[in-house]
Amino acid sequence: MASVRWRKLRGDLRTAWGRIAIMQLAVGLSLTGVGAVLATRTVLQREIAASFLATRPADATLELAEPVDAALLQMLRARGDLADVDGRDMIRARVKPRADAPWQMLVLFVAEDLSAQRIAVVRPESGAWPAAPGTLLLERTAPDVIGVDGGSPTVIVQTPHGTPTTMPVSGTVHDAAQAPAWQEHRGCAYISTATLSLLGEPPVLHQLLVRFSPEPTTTGEAEHRASELARSLRDAGHDVHEVRVPTLGTHPHQALMNAVQLVLLVFSALLFVLSTIVMATILSSILARQTREIGVMKAVGASTGQLAALYGTFIVAIAMTGVIIAIPLGAMGGGGMTRNIAGMMNIVLADPSIPGWVFVAVIGFGLVVPLGVAAVPIARATRVTVRRALADNGAGGAFAAPRLARIPLGVRNALRRPARLITTMLLLVVGGTFVITAANVRRGMDQVSSRIDVSRHFDVELRLHDTQPAARVAALARVAGVRTLEAWSTAPASIARAGEVAIVHTYPDGGHGSLSVTAPPAGGSTLVTLPLLEGRWLTASDDDAVVLGHNALHGSRPGDRVDITVDGTRTTLTVVGIVEEIGSGSAFVTASVFARTSGTGGVRLVRIDTTARSPADRAEILAALERTAATERIALDYAMPTPLLRSIIDDHLAMVTRAVIAMAAILALVGLFGLASAMAVGVAERTRELGIMKAIGATGGRVARIVLSEALAIGGASSLIAIALSFPLTVVVASRLSLIAATPFAVDPKVIIAWPLLVIAGSVVASLVPARRAARLSVKRALDHG
Secondary structure: OOOHHHHHEEEEOOOHHHHHHHHHHHHHHHHHOOOOHHHHHHHHHHHHHHHHOOOOOOEEEEEEOOOOHHHHHHHHHOOOOOEEEEEEEEEEEEEEEEOOOOEEEEEEEEEEHHHHOOOOEEEEEOOOOOOOOOOOOEOOOHHHHHHHOOOOOEEEEEEOOOOEEEEEEEEEOOOOOOHHHHOOOOEEEEEEEEHHHHHHOOOOEEEEEEEEEEEEEEOOHHHHHHHHHHHHHHHHOOEEEEOOOOOOOOOOHHHHHHHHHHHHHHHHHHHHHHHHHHHHHHHHHHHHHOOHHHHHHHHOOHHHHHHHHHHHHHHHHHHHHHHHHHHHHHHHHHHHHHHHHHHHOOOOOOOOOHHHHHHHHHHHHHHHHHHHHHHHHHHHOOOOOHHHHHHHOOOOOOOOHHHHHHOOHHHHHHHHHHHHHHHHHHHHHHHHHHHHHHHHHHHHHHHHHHOOHHOOOOOOOEEEEEEEEEHHHHHHOOOOOOOEEEEEEEEOOOEEEOEEEEEOOOOOOOOOOOOOOEEEEOOOOOOEEOEEEEEEEOOOOOOOOOEEOOOOOOOOOOOEEEEEEEEEEEEEEEEEEEEOOOOOOOOOOOOOHHHHHHOOOOOEEEEEEOOOOOHHHHHHHHHHHHHHHHHOOOOOOEEEEEEHHHHHHHHHHHHHHHHHHHHHHHHHHHHHHHHHHHHHHHHHHHHHHHHHHOOOOOOHHHHHHHHHHHHHHHHHHHHHHHHHHHHHHHHHHHOOOOOOOOOOOOOHHHHHHHHHHHHHHHHHHHHHHHHHHHHOOOHHHHOOOO
16 A cells, blocks of 8 residues: 555656646745845844954044053053953045045044054055055055055045145055945045144044953943043043943944845745745645545555655655755855845955854755645644445535525635635735835835935035134125025033943944034024924023934933933933934023033034025035135034935945845745636536536636636735735844834835736736636546546
């Protein structure tokens, strides 16, 4: 008997080879996605940390008022609670490859001797190392953004207090702590203090980079120890302006990458589960044709367990083929994705190998999940009694009950198999829900940068290096092309905890978590209208109030009291409102509060609305503003056109939206494929019923329309459910991906309209083959079925 069963299995493999190939491909390709994403996530979690930690990042950075000298470094290195200490400085400058090119942002990292740095180290990539005095090294991703050519390149650099200086580029370095230049739209350069003096700046360092001993285990611990160190330095007479503690041991863009990888992993797992459901549906169509064969085998002695083992082996063989497909393809796909994301994060893959447990997980996932999903149709088919199996006539069960008689025939046919209907609907609903959600999230993310135009009614922002009197800044308003100019006050700030020195959670580049206290012009602003999320905006009489940007102090609400420190001066303020602020974190106060907090009421930020009608017009006006600033001795940190800010935000979010859309589209295709499989099962089960209908006068076209109407009923209902479910899911996904700015809830009306139409069209295509088969079915063949 056993040999008969296995001969039957081989026969089934031969006769159903087409459907088996589809099952193998469905499992293999979807499992490839799971393996690729799992491999990518595993390797990157290891390599991002390894590459970033290889730079020996500082646990804390202390900004001192006076220069950091050798005596101070020697004194700190002798402390037992510090593993290492280095001096460094960071200066915001500007750069251009030639005189007629526009200025671009440049961050200068300065050290006494780059080759002797023990914290925040960079690795030489090409050219001279270390850079000779009078030359600079560019971070390896900067030359393409700046426009530096090969050969013996030079760039023009201007620091806040210097004049434009032509400087040779002696080589490139890799700094894994910095995001790629193309993503931030600015370059990073590395120079010595000797070179700094040639650029017109004092050849001194103001930053202490420290690593604690023993190593802190949490960011909170690092904050506490940094605060204690700052207090001891102040007690020794060293004025500490600011203490910076980034998230411990974490790359600046780690959170963004984690979100992308999590979305990909969830989508790929869903894709695999849906593919196994498709496989189970195809299996149901095979079993539906073999009901009488199962009855015969049970009549001659086969048990339910033996038959279940037979078909279970059948599924394991198919799943094993899928695993064999998935292992090499998943490894290749994972390698490609890993290299791509590593480039996006500017890290080096020291060890790109995929851990063995990933392959074990893929094998286990690939064998257990298909067998578990297929257990339902296998159990249903093998538990059938001999009498019922031999009496099967292919009519698919009794006709619809009288209460369903008024329901269209296609809908009645779908309702006759509730379990299969639910499975098929699940495929389409999940696929549709994620497609619509992905489109909504993409639209919301597109609105993140476009909302800049809603809140910012200016097209140029100038950040001044030093506080300037309003009268001097007023000279900029006389530049041709300036329509409106507003002078704002702003200063770097930090949050003070009770009994501790104020801490700011920013990275060594001065961004990614920075906080500032900002005061709009005394008469209010017409160029900035930030959307109010909670509470109210400032009034002229407020002298104890602060309005927070939603990224500034997470968890703060109107009515809370917060301690904000500017240059060592602590002020306690009451939160009166929360506003939406894209790309930064600000605490907005009135001019009087700012003067009390910072000790000055000068201008540090200039926002300008110009008459420019094109990028070329804007560039010309910007050049005139820079010339006037130089004449008035106004040192600039940067000049930021608003379109450039939009580009920076868009480049940060592009990788997320592309990943979500790609995975959602694949899920939708799997859903339509599942519908095609379900329709094939339905036609196979109702073969004799369809033959009877043709025998009593139904035409082939009528039979085909019945099949098509069933598919359309399923597709139409699933699309409506998918639209309804996409709204709450959009809220969840958008909140998960709100890393740069709050991703708004948005609905893409084009997709809301297009998805039902696409499903209807896909339903027609998916049911064409089974409908055509049903239409061409001869009465004799149908009645002989089984």
